[in-house]
Amino acid sequence: MSPQPQAAVGAPLSRVDGRLKVTGKAQYAAEFDADGAVHAVIVDASIGRGRIISLDARDAEQHPGVLRVISHRNAPKLPYRDNSGSNNMPGRRLRVFQDDKVLFHGQPVAVVIATTLEAAQHGASLVKVRYDAKKPSTDLHEAEPDKPTDYARGDAKAGLRNAPVRLDLTYRLGRNHHNPMEPHATIARWDGNKVTVWDKTQWVVGTRDEIAAVFDLPADAVRVINPFVGGGFGSGLRCWPHTIVAALAAREVKRPVKLVLSRKQMYFGTGFRPSYEYRLRLGSDRRGRLSAATHRIDSETSSYETFTEGVMAPGQMLYSMPNVSQAYRTVPLDVNTPIWMRGPGFASASFVIESAMDELAHKLGVDPIELRRRNEPSEDEAKNLPWSTRRLRECYTVGAREFGWDRRNPKPRSTRDGDWLIGLGMAAGVYDPGRYPAQAQARLHADGTAVVDAATTDMGPGTYTSQTQVAADALGLTMRAVTFRLGDSLYPQTGPHGGSSTMASVGSAVLDACNQVRRQAIKLAVEDRESPLYGVPADDVVVRGGRLHVQGNPARGETYKSLLARHDRSHLEARGNYAGPPTPERDSYAAYNATFAEVAVDATLGLVRVRRMLGVYDAGRIISPKLAESQAFGGIVGGIGTALLEHTVTDHRDGRIVNANLADYLVPVNADVPEVRAIYLDGEDNSGNALGVKGIGEVVQVGVAAAIGNAVFNATGRRIRQLPITAEALL
Amino acid sequence: MSSELPDSAVSPPSGAGESSSGPSRRTVIATGVAVGGVVVAGGTFLAGAEEATATGAAPSSRVSLTVNGTRRTVTVDNRTSLLDLLREHFDLIGSKKGCNAGACGACTVLVDGQRVNSCLTLAVRLEGAEVTTIEGLADGDRLHPLQQAFVEQDAFQCGYCTPGQIMSGVGCIKEGHTGSPEEIREWMSGNICRCGCYVKIVRALEQTAGRK
Numbered sequence: 001m002s003p004q005p006q007a008a009v010g011a012p013l014s015r016v017d018g019r020l021k022v023t024g025k026a027q028y029a030a031e032f033d034a035d036g037a038v039h040a041v042i043v044d045a046s047i048g049r050g051r052i053i054s055l056d057a058r059d060a061e062q063h064p065g066v067l068r069v070i071s072h073r074n075a076p077k078l079p080y081r082d083n084s085g086s087n088n089m090p091g092r093r094l095r096v097f098q099d100d101k102v103l104f105h106g107q108p109v110a111v112v113i114a115t116t117l118e119a120a121q122h123g124a125s126l127v128k129v130r131y132d133a134k135k136p137s138t139d140l141h142e143a144e145p146d147k148p149t150d151y152a153r154g155d156a157k158a159g160l161r162n163a164p165v166r167l168d169l170t171y172r173l174g175r176n177h178h179n180p181m182e183p184h185a186t187i188a189r190w191d192g193n194k195v196t197v198w199d200k201t202q203w204v205v206g207t208r209d210e211i212a213a214v215f216d217l218p219a220d221a222v223r224v225i226n227p228f229v230g231g232g233f234g235s236g237l238r239c240w241p242h243t244i245v246a247a248l249a250a251r252e253v254k255r256p257v258k259l260v261l262s263r264k265q266m267y268f269g270t271g272f273r274p275s276y277e278y279r280l281r282l283g284s285d286r287r288g289r290l291s292a293a294t295h296r297i298d299s300e301t302s303s304y305e306t307f308t309e310g311v312m313a314p315g316q317m318l319y320s321m322p323n324v325s326q327a328y329r330t331v332p333l334d335v336n337t338p339i340w341m342r343g344p345g346f347a348s349a350s351f352v353i354e355s356a357m358d359e360l361a362h363k364l365g366v367d368p369i370e371l372r373r374r375n376e377p378s379e380d381e382a383k384n385l386p387w388s389t390r391r392l393r394e395c396y397t398v399g400a401r402e403f404g405w406d407r408r409n410p411k412p413r414s415t416r417d418g419d420w421l422i423g424l425g426m427a428a429g430v431y432d433p434g435r436y437p438a439q440a441q442a443r444l445h446a447d448g449t450a451v452v453d454a455a456t457t458d459m460g461p462g463t464y465t466s467q468t469q470v471a472a473d474a475l476g477l478t479m480r481a482v483t484f485r486l487g488d489s490l491y492p493q494t495g496p497h498g499g500s501s502t503m504a505s506v507g508s509a510v511l512d513a514c515n516q517v518r519r520q521a522i523k524l525a526v527e528d529r530e531s532p533l534y535g536v537p538a539d540d541v542v543v544r545g546g547r548l549h550v551q552g553n554p555a556r557g558e559t560y561k562s563l564l565a566r567h568d569r570s571h572l573e574a575r576g577n578y579a580g581p582p583t584p585e586r587d588s589y590a591a592y593n594a595t596f597a598e599v600a601v602d603a604t605l606g607l608v609r610v611r612r613m614l615g616v617y618d619a620g621r622i623i624s625p626k627l628a629e630s631q632a633f634g635g636i637v638g639g640i641g642t643a644l645l646e647h648t649v650t651d652h653r654d655g656r657i658v659n660a661n662l663a664d665y666l667v668p669v670n671a672d673v674p675e676v677r678a679i680y681l682d683g684e685d686n687s688g689n690a691l692g693v694k695g696i697g698e699v700v701q702v703g704v705a706a707a708i709g710n711a712v713f714n715a716t717g718r719r720i721r722q723l724p725i726t727a728e729a730l731l
Numbered sequence: 732m733s734s735e736l737p738d739s740a741v742s743p744p745s746g747a748g749e750s751s752s753g754p755s756r757r758t759v760i761a762t763g764v765a766v767g768g769v770v771v772a773g774g775t776f777l778a779g780a781e782e783a784t785a786t787g788a789a790p791s792s793r794v795s796l797t798v799n800g801t802r803r804t805v806t807v808d809n810r811t812s813l814l815d816l817l818r819e820h821f822d823l824i825g826s827k828k829g830c831n832a833g834a835c836g837a838c839t840v841l842v843d844g845q846r847v848n849s850c851l852t853l854a855v856r857l858e859g860a861e862v863t864t865i866e867g868l869a870d871g872d873r874l875h876p877l878q879q880a881f882v883e884q885d886a887f888q889c890g891y892c893t894p895g896q897i898m899s900g901v902g903c904i905k906e907g908h909t910g911s912p913e914e915i916r917e918w919m920s921g922n923i924c925r926c927g928c929y930v931k932i933v934r935a936l937e938q939t940a941g942r943k
Contacts, residue, residue: 025866
């Protein structure tokens with residue numbers, strides 16, 4: 001951090017954009033007033049794989065209000081320049097309306113553009129498409145995997161063979177959809193060869209680059225705007241086909257076009273957390289000291305792109321053991337491409353590993369927390385690096401105390417409350433946060449207010465607020481005097497808003513920009529004979545409330561306002577930079593948690609109800625405690641969904657998702673979430689960023705599902721090695 | 732309080748393409764009747780979908796309703812939901828479309844004091860109805876106590892479900908379903924918050940209902 005007094009950072013402030021959100025004035029992607037905008041609705045393929053034989057758009061075209069129907073029959077050829085950025089996956093990305101092939105159920109086959117939404121919707125239903133349908137391959141457990149990505153240390157086979165205690169466990173994890181409340185939406189408007197796109201994205205820069213690549217435009221011909229994002233959880237990390245469809249449609253009809261995905265279209269128009277089959281073999285001695293593990297990890301990807309995530313990492317570094325082997329295989333299916341979802345990879349792996357640790361603890365008669373303590377590594381055994389900070393032991397201690405872990409009866413099915421079986425469970429969590437190069441611009445105006453810009457996003461964690469806190473302290477201004485702007489690709493460039501990277505990356509750039517501006521002002525003052533600060537060493541000057549003064553002597557100083565006025569400066573400004581983490585890595589940097597759950601399971605019906613949850617986090621410095629608490633609650637609630645409710649179900653006969661709506665794809669509602677508590681350990685991690693943060697958005701969901709599953713086992717004695725854990729599975 | 736506005740500029744779609752085909756055949760709407768708080772479409776008289784299509788206009792109706800204290804009369808495509816009327820025609824973007832199927836509650840508004848899913852309510856059914864949206868809740872610059880409580884409790888993150896949560900919360904408090912956190916959770920379970928702010932939403936309702 002800077003030598004500045006910390007007034008805003010660490011204070012439990014309310015959101016700076018709260019008023020906009022509670023009055024309905026925050027504008028999301030579909031809500032911008034592009035003059036004369038018409039509406040577009042996509043027609044989805046109704047087969048899982050095959051070819052379009054014919055597409056009859058006559059009825060649609062004749063429907064009142066319909067302006068145009070675009071399909072592969074009449075779409076212009078799009079350049080689709082190579083773009084290895086923008087979070088595009090290895091492979092060949094889907095090219096909208098460029099041929100007659102259908103790669104998955106729901107793929108866009110046409111778009112209907114009309115003067116009203118009603119006409120576009122009805123028009124889309126009038127497009128008649130005939131297909132040559134093939135049986136799609138959509139079942140992870142039936143299809144042929146790609147070649148594995150391997151990891152090995154020691155000799156896992158021998159280690160397992162020689163282990164006195166062995167477990168061989170296979171877990172199946174259902175597919176999850178992010179389902180942010182705001183459906184993905186795009187408004188596109190062309191002005192000559194330039195296009196402005198209001199788009200629901202977590203990365204305006206990536207979306208800009210992808211649009212530029214698809215239409216073969218220079219990057220500066222594309223501007224992407226999104227000041228508010230109604231949730232993302234990863235679904236906005238890349239530019240999806242519908243955004244291209246909207247831009248194409250707008251170019252064709254020569255009017256701004258608004259395209260909003262229906263909730264149903266969200267299930268195949270954007271990505272998902274892939275389903276997994278994960279076989280874990282563990283070997284330990286009789287005291288629970290781990291000696292070996294083998295991991296065979298299979299997960300879904302599409303037939304046209306290879307999606308991978310950090311699912312291998314926890315198995316390499318969460319616990320100490322000499323022998324590890326891993327094989328991670330993607331399985332190409334006739335589905336659309338997955339995308340990272342909250343706690344990507346780590347959340348899936350942690351369910352398996354943390355459930356298995358609970359199984360081992362039970363088998364050995366060792367307390368689950370004690371088992372984890374016995375296997376706590378002293379360094380990262382995969383990277384052979386020391387930890388920057390790793391305070392899992394404290395997470396266990398604080399969590400056990402605050403949750404009342406000592407009240408847990410280790411014997412399953414031994415605690416009852418009427419018809420309900422009561423159980424307590426816990427799990428550890430880890431997430432390796434992203435850190436990406438980022439820039440920010442800070443400008444201090446003559447009136448003593450400041451504006452700071454960066455092309456980042458706020459999908460809900462509170463980027464507006466927390467970056468304002470960082471900027472306010474570094475500039476020595478009140479929160480009120482600082483405006484932080486984001487969500488415009490014209491602002492200084494940043495990486496994606498995901499992977500818990502934003503505060504470490506963008507925050508560091510903001511801090512740098514604001515520190516520079518403050519130092520410029522201090523320099524002006526101490527070199528100015530007319531300033532009361534003349535001759536004071538620059539390092540001895542701090543700024544508070546817009547007033548520069550000698551540290552420890554508040555009486556001697558002057559305001560930014562008077563300083564800039566005297567120097568006839570309209571503003572001071574600076575570009576801040578964050579270069580990314582040091583390479584090569586000097587230490588192993590990750591955020592950790594211990595999550596605790598108490599559940600009640602109806603003894604006869606198998607119904608699972610969460611009663612209490614607690615998360616204890618080792619996440620470095622917390623910039624904005626009030627908002628950080630909300631994020632933790634959100635991660636826990638997301639984990640409750642993964643554990644007990646969420647499962648995208650595909651009909652393997654035709655590749656159709658049968659529960660592509662919020663009535664059948666169950667997510668937690670208010671009644672599913674009683675008591676939730678979050679504790680962030682005080683501290684900071686100065687390994688890779690000046691703010692001392694580790695990021696919180698992802699780690700808060702990692703381990704939650706395992707904690708709940710372990711509580712279900714403690715309640716019932718039943719080990720459900722699948723997600724979600726449903727009543728049917730428990731009966 | 733309510734002011735009478737002339738016919739809004741909302742027009743049904745003109746014919747295919749951008750041709751203006753002159754005055755198209757309009758359907759006739761009879762008097763809207765509200766019975767016991769349930770708004771009944773007052774014998775909307777359709778010329779028949781076939782015929783309307785043939786003449787180049789979608790079936791539409793005139794409807795007069797009060798939105799946030801302002802009386803508005805519009806001719807609206809019969810397929811238009813109250814939510815789309817608010818968002819696409821009245822530029823009241825505060826009511827959100829999350830699922831368009833009554834499953835998420837993001838579109839919750841008050842119709843004659845009752846909370847309803849505006850996505851499942853056809854606009855033409857609302858003759859004479861009083862609609863309150865999130866934009867009509869604050870008193871000038873003074874936030875409604877529940878809006879203020881949402882800010883103070885940080886009862887939201889992305890903010891997309893928030894207008895629906897608040898409108899639903901206003902209804903919940905008015906209905907008297909705030910006797911306990913359990914009761915609030917049950918009666919607020921028609922509004923999904925994917926960011927998972929439920930605990931704080933309950934706190935905001937408790938605070939506003941004066942039980943804290």
